[in-house]
Amino acid sequence: MNLRKRNDLTNLGLNPEEKRRLESILDAASTERLPEESSRRIRTRLMMATWPDDIILPSLWTGLRLAGLAIRIQPASVLAGSGLGLFASVLSLIIIAALHLRPPAPVDLFSLLSPLMAYAITAWPTSNWGKSALNTMIRSAPVSLATPRLWLMVMMSGLDALGVLAFLALFGRFSTGLALTWLFPFLFSLGIALAIEGLTSKRWAQSLMAVLVATNAAWSLWAWANHRVTGLILLMHSPHLLVPATGALCLFGLGWAIRRPNLPWGSR
Amino acid sequence: MKFVNWKLTEDKPPIPLAKTKGLPPMRPATHGLQGLSDETLLSRAAEGDTDALSLIFDRYQQPLYRFLRRQTTDAALAEDLVQDTFLRLLEAPKKRTVRHAKAYVYRIALHLAYDVSRRRRLETRHRESLVEPENTKEAAFITLVEERDLLDTAMALLSEKLRTAIALHYFADLSITEIAKTLKIPQGTVKSRLGRGYRQLAELLEGGRP
Secondary structure, three states: OOHHHHHHHHHOOOOHHHHHHHHHHHHHHOOOOOOHHHHHHHHHHHHHHOHHHHHHHHHHHHHHHHHHHHHHHOHHHHHHHHHHHHHHHHHHHHHHHHOOOOOOOOOOHHHHHHHHHHHHHHHHHHOHHHHHHHHHHHHHOOHHHOOHHHHHHHHHHHHHHHHHHHHHHHOOOOOHHHHHHHHHHHHHHHHHHHHHHOOOOOHHHHHHHHHHHHHHHHHHHHHHHHHOOOHHHHHHHOHHHHHHHHHHHHHHHHHHHHOOOOOOOOOO | OOOOOOOOOOOOOOOOHHHHOOOOOOOOOHHHHOOOOHHHHHHHHHOOOHHHHHHHHHHHHHHHHHHHHHHHOOHHHHHHHHHHHHHHHHHOOOOOOOOOHHHHHHHHHHHHHHHHHHHHHHHHHHHHHHOOHHHHHHHHHHHHHHHOOHHHHHHHHOOHHHHHHHHHHHHOOOOHHHHHHHHOOOHHHHHHHHHHHHHHHHHHHHHOOO
16 A cells, blocks of 8 residues: 555544554455456457548558559549549448447548658659650560559559658658568559569569568568467558558459450450 | 557567567557656547557556456456446547546546446346345345455445545545546545545455454
């Protein structure tokens, strides 16, 4: 019993015998602690309650990128790109509703800047000087890489990742751990993009995708081992893995749509 | 986008750099928040700052559990109510300014505990109306003594007001002034409740000794 409580008991008029008796029993009871397992469970639940910020906006971001991609590659497929972006957002909302989470909190600075930055990156290749730079890059690249769509995907993924890291550095939150959490999903997205590109003929792209996905899985395992959370929670609690997963799904759908000449938006 | 850097265990320190071969662990940047008051942390947590929420959780989880453990006299229920209290804190209006964080947190916990207690009383009344009253009372008393330890039994026999005062004072470690703010009653009333409560508790504990 601390001194304040001891004094309080004296001031409250308890006699020494009552005080002694109470102290022995109450002191023993006051050492009781919330079990470690329960503490972790509650932390996890609270963490889940903060998901919306991390799910909705990155998904919107992905949708925006996809819409921009569709505009650049295939003017007729704007609808498909926007539709897939909408799908990503609705998917996020369904996840949130299914888990009875709270409505999204107001956007913070990162949330506000990231989509704008992504949009700028996406819009860049539509400008004249952007087209010219893109053509130069395509011409100077190895023959197997020389497809505009692949270059766009590489550029968008890379610039997104670099942009986020730049923002982190700007706001003093940069760390190697955080950089890696963005680097690996970037590689994962890139792997998926390469796989889409290589679906028809390029076996090397499929192999590369397998390597990148395996690297990403290794990173997840490392994070799991170090942070003692379940893989599922890790997968779902942050944009680091959910965004690439959603993005990959959307990119796959987009790639599929573009390659179907009999669909309204596919005129390839 | 919000970066969730969640501190997953309270007691274990971050993994040293050497162990992770140069990769710093994805631990929270809560050290920068350590100097902030509970009031500031609460308002940040309500705005979605998970580091602030994590720190508030670290500061309050144990005393809050001890308080709810004795207020409800039920360990499992107390754990659930600790969780519900923090979820309520998250749901709080974003722009709300909390003047006395400790009183605010314990008031939320107390209201949740009262709600459960009220529901249980209604359920008990309903059960009693279905069976013979004398048998029920006797069975309830035997169950109470058998299933709970001596302190739980004694606490359960105190009136709710006296139990709350003792649980806040002894187990949540609140001062008389803080209890008065939490319960929104004068300090004199708190002292009177504590005095009566402790005396009754001492008598009950003495009576329960073998």
